[in-house]
Amino acid sequence: MTTTHADYRLSQLDQLEAESIHIFREVAAEFEKPVLMFSGGKDSIVMLRLAEKAFYPAKIPFQLLQIDTGLDFPEVLETRDRWVNRLGVRIVVASIDDAIANGVVVDDGKTSRNRMQTATLLNAIEDNGFTALFGGGRRDEEKARAKERVYSHRDEFGQWDPKMQRPELWSLYNGRIHAGEHMRIFPISNWTELDVWDYIGREGIEIPSIYFSHQRRVFVRDGMLMSETPLNPTRDGEVVEERTVRFRTCGDITLTGCVESTASTIAEIIEEVSVATLTERGATRGDDRFSEAAMEDRKKEGYF
Amino acid sequence: MADQTTQTTQPTNMDLLRFATAGSVDDGKSTLIGRLLLDSKSIFADQLEAVEATSASKGYDYTDLALLTDGLRSEREQGITIDVAYRYFATPNRKFIIADTPGHVQYTRNMVTGASTADLGLVLVDARQGLTEQSRRHAVILSLLRVPHLVLAVNKMDLVDFSEEVYEKIHAEFTQFATKLNIPDLEVIPISALAGDNVVNRSENMSWYSGPTLMHHLEHVHVASDRDLVDVxxxxxxxxxxxxxxxxxxxxxxxxxxxxxxxxxxxxxxxxxxxxxxxxxxxxxxxxxxxxxxxxxxxxxxxxxxxxxxxxxxxxVKNAPVPSQDIDAMVCWMTTTPLKPRQKLAIKHTTRTARALVKDIQYRLDVNTLHRDQETKELGVNEIGRVQLRTTVPLLCDPYSQNRTTGSFILIDEATGITVGAGMINSAS
The missing domain is CATH 2.40.30.10 (Translation factors)
Known part of the structure; x- marks a missing residue:
C-alpha cells in the first residue's frame, strides 16, 4: 500500500489527473456512444493513459477514432499500434482518401488536407453515431481555445458557436444533446504543455520516437524545418540537408515542422520546453499560421 | 515558458491555485493579467509579437497587454471580453489557473461561473475612483460562491501619486463593507498593473506599504485546508x-x-x-x-x-446527509426567459440527475445593495434569488456553506438542453 501526503495536499499534477479521470468517467456514464479521437500525438496518448486509469481494471469502455490523412509519420502509427494492442481497444480509422473515393469529400486540388480532415471527421461521426468525442485540446495552446468549455457542444453540422457556449460550473457537466448533435470533450483542458511532459516523464509513457532528438533530412520552408518525404516534394531553391532535430507536435507530415534539438530524454525535453520562446503550434504548425484567427475559424467548422 | 533560472522542471510537490478575476477593461484587469503572465515569463515570443503588432496597427505607443487575453475575433473587433477565459501560469512552487471573467457583458453569469471553481477571488478597483457599485457587486458574488480568499487590488496607484491616504480610504471602506459578507480572508494590495508596482516586484514608490506583493500573496496563500476533511x-x-x-x-x-x-x-x-x-x-x-x-x-x-x-x-454511518426532495437554494439565473414558479427543469447535483419543480421564489437579491426584493416573483437573466424546489428523487446534499461540491447544482432546460441556472443550497428538508 502507498501512503499519501500527511498534510492532505495533492500536487498539481495529481489534481489535474483526478479532474481528467472524473471527466472520462462522467462521459462514459452519461453518453451513449463516446469515442476517443486518437492522433498518436503526445496529448492523445496522455488521454489514453488517463482513460486507462479511469476504468482500471476494466477495459476502456469506448473505441478510438483516427482520421488517416495518408500523411502521418510512420513512427506515430507504430506507437499507435502498440498502444491499441496493449489496451485491447478497438480503433476506427476514417481515411481521407477513402472519403474522397466515396465522394464524401471533394478534392478540388485547392482545399488543404486540413479542411478535408474536418469533413472526413464529421462524416465518420455521422456514420458511426458517435455522441461524444474526446479530444486532446488544451486551453493554453491558443487564444480561441482559452474560452472553450470542457464539454463543447456541436450542432448537427458539427459547428461550434463560441457565443452560445453553455456556462460550466463546479465539476457539474451538462451532457444534454439532441439527436444528430454531439459533444466534444476536452479532458486535459487545464493542462499546459509542461504538465503533459511532466506527466509523460512521471508515468513513463511511451510516445512516438520523433519527439526525441534524431538525425533527419530536412529543408527550410516558410521559416520552418520540414521533413524530406515523397509526400512533400521540395520546391525550387529548397536545399535538403541532414540535421539533428525533434518534433514538438505530431501532425500532417507536409505541414508539421521540426526544431533543431539534442534533447533525447524526457528530462531534456522538459528543460527545452521550459526555456522555449515560441508556442508549440506557432513554432511548428503550418496549419495554424495562416491568420491570427485560423484556429477559431477551423474550430467553428468542426475541426478538433 | 520561463527562463531557466525561474523554472526548469516542476517539483512533484508543486500545488495548484485557481483564482477568478473580476473587473472591467477600465480597471486594468486585462493589463494586470498580461503583467502576471509577462513577469512570470509565461508568454511566448510569438504571442508577444502578435500583440505588439496589433498595438502598433491600432496606433498605440505602448504594448496593450490586454490584447493577450482577448481570444475571439468578435471580442477583438468590439474591444470587449465576452466569455470566461482560462489562463495558465506557473512559478517554481505553484501552478495558477485564472478564470478571467469580463466586467460588463453578462457579468453575473460569467462571474458565478468563474468563481464556482476558484480558491481565491481577485477584485480590481481604480484608485482614482475608489469602490464602485461594480466592485461591491463582484465582492458579493465571490462571497455568495464561498470563495474563501479575496484580494482587493487597488490599481493605478501611479495615477494618485502612490498616495497612502487614497489606499487607506479604500481599504477602510471595503473592510467596512466586507463585514456584511462571508469573506474569511481578505488582503488589500496597492498596485500599478501598467508599471508593475507590487505585482511581482515590490514597488519602490510605496515604501509605506508593508504587506505582500500580489504575486507573493498568490504564491503563499494557504488553500489546502479550505476543503472539508471531516465529513465523508x-x-x-x-x-x-x-x-x-x-x-x-x-x-x-x-x-x-x-x-x-x-x-x-x-x-x-x-x-x-x-x-x-x-x-x-x-x-x-x-x-x-x-x-x-x-x-x-x-x-x-x-x-x-x-x-x-x-x-x-x-x-x-453517523455522519451522512439526509436525503431530501425539498431544496432551499440561492439560484443564479442565466438565460433570457425568466425563471417563474411552477416551472419544471432538469437538475444535476453531484452524479445524480433528476427533475425539479419551482415551488416558490422567495426573494430576488440586489447584488449591489444586498436588498431582498420580495415583491418580484421571477428571476431574470443575471439575477440571483432565493428559490424553493421540489425534486422527483431525493438529493443527497449538504448546505453549500459546508461543502461546495455536495451543496451545488445546475439547472437545465429540458427542451433546449442548455444550462440555465446555478444553485447553492441553503438547506434541505
Whole structure:
C-alpha cells in the first residue's frame, strides 16, 4: 500500500489527473456512444493513459477514432499500434482518401488536407453515431481555445458557436444533446504543455520516437524545418540537408515542422520546453499560421 | 515558458491555485493579467509579437497587454471580453489557473461561473475612483460562491501619486463593507498593473506599504485546508466491473472524493438505500492506497455485495446527509426567459440527475445593495434569488456553506438542453 501526503495536499499534477479521470468517467456514464479521437500525438496518448486509469481494471469502455490523412509519420502509427494492442481497444480509422473515393469529400486540388480532415471527421461521426468525442485540446495552446468549455457542444453540422457556449460550473457537466448533435470533450483542458511532459516523464509513457532528438533530412520552408518525404516534394531553391532535430507536435507530415534539438530524454525535453520562446503550434504548425484567427475559424467548422 | 533560472522542471510537490478575476477593461484587469503572465515569463515570443503588432496597427505607443487575453475575433473587433477565459501560469512552487471573467457583458453569469471553481477571488478597483457599485457587486458574488480568499487590488496607484491616504480610504471602506459578507480572508494590495508596482516586484514608490506583493500573496496563500476533511462524502460516479477472467469478481465504485478522508475498514452507509458496509479497499489505478481525500478520483470497494449505482453516495454511518426532495437554494439565473414558479427543469447535483419543480421564489437579491426584493416573483437573466424546489428523487446534499461540491447544482432546460441556472443550497428538508 502507498501512503499519501500527511498534510492532505495533492500536487498539481495529481489534481489535474483526478479532474481528467472524473471527466472520462462522467462521459462514459452519461453518453451513449463516446469515442476517443486518437492522433498518436503526445496529448492523445496522455488521454489514453488517463482513460486507462479511469476504468482500471476494466477495459476502456469506448473505441478510438483516427482520421488517416495518408500523411502521418510512420513512427506515430507504430506507437499507435502498440498502444491499441496493449489496451485491447478497438480503433476506427476514417481515411481521407477513402472519403474522397466515396465522394464524401471533394478534392478540388485547392482545399488543404486540413479542411478535408474536418469533413472526413464529421462524416465518420455521422456514420458511426458517435455522441461524444474526446479530444486532446488544451486551453493554453491558443487564444480561441482559452474560452472553450470542457464539454463543447456541436450542432448537427458539427459547428461550434463560441457565443452560445453553455456556462460550466463546479465539476457539474451538462451532457444534454439532441439527436444528430454531439459533444466534444476536452479532458486535459487545464493542462499546459509542461504538465503533459511532466506527466509523460512521471508515468513513463511511451510516445512516438520523433519527439526525441534524431538525425533527419530536412529543408527550410516558410521559416520552418520540414521533413524530406515523397509526400512533400521540395520546391525550387529548397536545399535538403541532414540535421539533428525533434518534433514538438505530431501532425500532417507536409505541414508539421521540426526544431533543431539534442534533447533525447524526457528530462531534456522538459528543460527545452521550459526555456522555449515560441508556442508549440506557432513554432511548428503550418496549419495554424495562416491568420491570427485560423484556429477559431477551423474550430467553428468542426475541426478538433 | 520561463527562463531557466525561474523554472526548469516542476517539483512533484508543486500545488495548484485557481483564482477568478473580476473587473472591467477600465480597471486594468486585462493589463494586470498580461503583467502576471509577462513577469512570470509565461508568454511566448510569438504571442508577444502578435500583440505588439496589433498595438502598433491600432496606433498605440505602448504594448496593450490586454490584447493577450482577448481570444475571439468578435471580442477583438468590439474591444470587449465576452466569455470566461482560462489562463495558465506557473512559478517554481505553484501552478495558477485564472478564470478571467469580463466586467460588463453578462457579468453575473460569467462571474458565478468563474468563481464556482476558484480558491481565491481577485477584485480590481481604480484608485482614482475608489469602490464602485461594480466592485461591491463582484465582492458579493465571490462571497455568495464561498470563495474563501479575496484580494482587493487597488490599481493605478501611479495615477494618485502612490498616495497612502487614497489606499487607506479604500481599504477602510471595503473592510467596512466586507463585514456584511462571508469573506474569511481578505488582503488589500496597492498596485500599478501598467508599471508593475507590487505585482511581482515590490514597488519602490510605496515604501509605506508593508504587506505582500500580489504575486507573493498568490504564491503563499494557504488553500489546502479550505476543503472539508471531516465529513465523508463520496458520490458514486461509475461502477467499475471488468468481468474479465483475471478480475472476475471485481466490483468497484469510481468517483471523486467530495469531502472527508476515506480509509479501508471504515464503516460506511450507502445512500439513499441506507445499507451499511465497510470499505474493503481503495484503488488508484493499479495501486491500493491507505487514504482518499478531496479532490482525488479513486475507486472504492466495499466488503458486502450491496446494491450501489451511479447517483448514490457513500458517507459515514453517523455522519451522512439526509436525503431530501425539498431544496432551499440561492439560484443564479442565466438565460433570457425568466425563471417563474411552477416551472419544471432538469437538475444535476453531484452524479445524480433528476427533475425539479419551482415551488416558490422567495426573494430576488440586489447584488449591489444586498436588498431582498420580495415583491418580484421571477428571476431574470443575471439575477440571483432565493428559490424553493421540489425534486422527483431525493438529493443527497449538504448546505453549500459546508461543502461546495455536495451543496451545488445546475439547472437545465429540458427542451433546449442548455444550462440555465446555478444553485447553492441553503438547506434541505
Amino acid at each position: 462524502r463520496f458520490p458514486v460516479q461509475y461502477v467499475v466491473r471488468p468481468k474479465s477472467d483475471e478480475h472476475h469478481d471485481y466490483r468497484g465504485y469510481g468517483g471523486m472524493v467530495a469531502g472527508g478522508i476515506l480509509k479501508p475498514g471504515d464503516e460506511v452507509v450507502v445512500l439513499p438505500s441506507g445499507m451499511t458496509s465497510k470499505i474493503a479497499g481503495i484503488d488508484l489505478f493499479d495501486r491500493e492506497i491507505t487514504e482518499a481525500f478531496p479532490p482525488m478520483s479513486v475507486t472504492v470497494r466495499l466488503e458486502d455485495d450491496v446494491d450501489v449505482s451511479r447517483g448514490d453516495m457513500i458517507a459515514r
